[in-house]
Amino acid sequence: MLFNSVNFAIFLPIVFILYWFVTNRNLKAQNILLLLASYFFYACWDYRFLFLLIFSTFLDYFTGLRMERSKSQKFKKMWFWISIVVNLGFLGLFKYYNFFITSFVDVLSNFGLNANLGTLQIILPVGISFYTFHGLSYVIDIYKSRIKAEANYIDYAVFVSFFPLLVAGPIERATHLLPQIKKKRVFNYVQAVDGLRQILWGLFKKIVIADSCAEFANQIFNNSDNLNGSTLVLGAIFFTFQIYGDFSGYSDIALGTGRLFGIDLLKNFSFPYFSRDIAEFWRRWHISLSTWFRDYLYIPLGGSKGGMWVKIRNTLIIFLVSGFWHGANWTFIAWGLLNALYIMPSIIFNTNRNNLDIVAKGKYFPSFKELCQMILTFSLTVFAWIFFRASDLQHALRYITKIFSKSVFEIPIYFNRFASLIVLFVIGIFLIIEWQGRENNFAIERIFTKNLLLRWLSYILIILAIIVSFGKAESFVYFQF
Incomplete structure (x- = not known):
C-alpha cells in the first residue's frame, strides 16, 4: 500500500476514526489497533513476508527478556549473538546472497575458473533493512544496559512495525518511541x-x-x-x-x-x-540512518578518540557500510566510498563540525x-x-x-x-x-x-x-x- 495511493487515502481515515473514536479510552486497545493496522498495511505488499516480520519481532522481544533475566554474562552474550546472527542472516540471505555469489563467480572467472553457483530467485521483503535495524538497536541497547527489556509484546511489536515507518523509516530507537507507545495519548488538534x-x-x-x-x-x-x-x-x-x-x-x-x-x-x-559542506549534508540527510551508524558502529569502533588513523579508518568503514546498506550493487559501494573521500578533508583538518x-x-x-x-x-x-x-x-x-x-x-x-x-x-x-x-x-x-x-x-x-x-x-x- 503506497502513501500516494487511493487505498491509503481510504485506509488512513478508517484507522484514525477507530483509533480516536472507538479505542481512545483504552491504551491497550489503541496499541492493538495500531498493530493490526500495521500488519494489514504490510500484508498489502506481500502477505507471505508478514511471517518474517512477526518472527523477527518475536525473536528480538524474546531475546531481550532472556538477556535481562540471564544470571551470567556468558548467557547474556549468547542470546545477544543469537539475535544478531539470525537478524543479519535473514538480511544477508534476502538482500546480499545473490550479490556475493555473482561477485565470487566473477572473481573466479578472472582467474580462468568456471564455477556453476546458482543464485536464489527470491523477492526482497519490503522494509527489511528498516525493521531489522529497529530490532538490532533494541537488542544492542539492552545488552549494553542502556534500557530495560520490554515485557509487553504488543507495545514492542508496535515499536517495530508502526505502519508509517515500517517500510522506509525513519529508523526509530526504543528509547524514543517505546515510551510514547506505553503512554496514554490524548487527541491534540x-x-x-x-x-x-x-x-x-x-x-x-x-x-x-x-x-x-x-x-x-x-x-x-x-x-x-x-x-x-x-x-x-x-x-x-x-x-x-x-x-x-x-x-x-x-x-x-x-x-x-x-x-x-x-x-x-x-x-x-x-x-x-x-x-x-559534506559533513553538514550528512547531518541533514537520512538523519536516522546516519545517527544509527554513528551510535552502533562508529563509536564502538573507537569513534574519533584513537588518533587520526582511527578516525579515517572508522569514517571509511561507516560510509562503505552505509553504501552497502543501500543495496547489493557495486554502485552503492562506490557511492559510499566517494562520500567518504568527500568528507575526509574535514575529518583530517577537524572542520567537520564547522x-x-x-x-x-x-x-x-x-x-x-x-x-x-x-x-x-x-x-x-x-x-x-x-x-x-x-x-x-x-x-x-x-x-x-x-x-x-x-x-x-x-x-x-x-x-x-x-x-x-x-x-x-x-x-x-x-x-x-x-x-x-x-x-x-x-x-x-x-x-x-x-x-x-x-x-x-x-x-x-x-x-x-x-x-x-x-x-x-x-x-x-x-x-x-
Whole structure:
C-alpha cells in the first residue's frame, strides 16, 4: 500500500476514526489497533513476508527478556549473538546472497575458473533493512544496559512495525518511541493539523517533484549512451531532486501520519541541499540512518578518540557500510566510498563540525561565501548520485566520461522540451519555498501564519498541483532498500 495511493487515502481515515473514536479510552486497545493496522498495511505488499516480520519481532522481544533475566554474562552474550546472527542472516540471505555469489563467480572467472553457483530467485521483503535495524538497536541497547527489556509484546511489536515507518523509516530507537507507545495519548488538534500539513507537503514532494523528475531522469539515464554531456548533467540534476523529493517526501508523510496518532517520530531530513559542506549534508540527510551508524558502529569502533588513523579508518568503514546498506550493487559501494573521500578533508583538518547552525539564519539571503559553499556541496552531491542511480559501475563511468567530454557544452537534448522546462521551473519554486522554511521542521510548517487567506490559498495551490501531477501511484525509491 503506497502513501500516494487511493487505498491509503481510504485506509488512513478508517484507522484514525477507530483509533480516536472507538479505542481512545483504552491504551491497550489503541496499541492493538495500531498493530493490526500495521500488519494489514504490510500484508498489502506481500502477505507471505508478514511471517518474517512477526518472527523477527518475536525473536528480538524474546531475546531481550532472556538477556535481562540471564544470571551470567556468558548467557547474556549468547542470546545477544543469537539475535544478531539470525537478524543479519535473514538480511544477508534476502538482500546480499545473490550479490556475493555473482561477485565470487566473477572473481573466479578472472582467474580462468568456471564455477556453476546458482543464485536464489527470491523477492526482497519490503522494509527489511528498516525493521531489522529497529530490532538490532533494541537488542544492542539492552545488552549494553542502556534500557530495560520490554515485557509487553504488543507495545514492542508496535515499536517495530508502526505502519508509517515500517517500510522506509525513519529508523526509530526504543528509547524514543517505546515510551510514547506505553503512554496514554490524548487527541491534540494543533498536533493533528500540523501532521496533515506535513503530509500535504510530503505528497507534494513525492507526486509533483519526485515523480515528475523521475520521468526525465529515467529517460536520460536509460539512453545515456546516445545523449550529449549537457543532457546527462540535466539527468543527474533531475535524479538529485527525484531522490530527495521521493525519500524526504516519504519521511514527511510518515512523520505527519505519526502526529495524527499522537506520536512524534524521529526527524529524517533537514534541508540537506542547503548544506555548506559534506559533513553538514550528512547531518541533514537520512538523519536516522546516519545517527544509527554513528551510535552502533562508529563509536564502538573507537569513534574519533584513537588518533587520526582511527578516525579515517572508522569514517571509511561507516560510509562503505552505509553504501552497502543501500543495496547489493557495486554502485552503492562506490557511492559510499566517494562520500567518504568527500568528507575526509574535514575529518583530517577537524572542520567537520564547522557548520552546525542553520545557513543564513534569520536572513533572507546567504552570504556570497555561503552561496559558493552550497553550490560546491550540491555539485559534489549531484556527481555522487550518478553512481547511486546507474545500473552498474560501467554505466556510471560511461555516464561520467560523457559529462567530461566537449559535448557538455552542447545544447541539451530534450525528450519533451516544454514539459522539461515546466519541471525545472517547479523545482525553482520548490527551492524558494524550502529556503523560506528552512528554519522549521518542514518547509510549510509556518507558511503565512499571520494571514489566513494566503495560507489557505497556498494549500489550495499545493493540492491542485498534486491533482494535476497525479497519475499512476509510483513506488518510493527507498522501498528497494
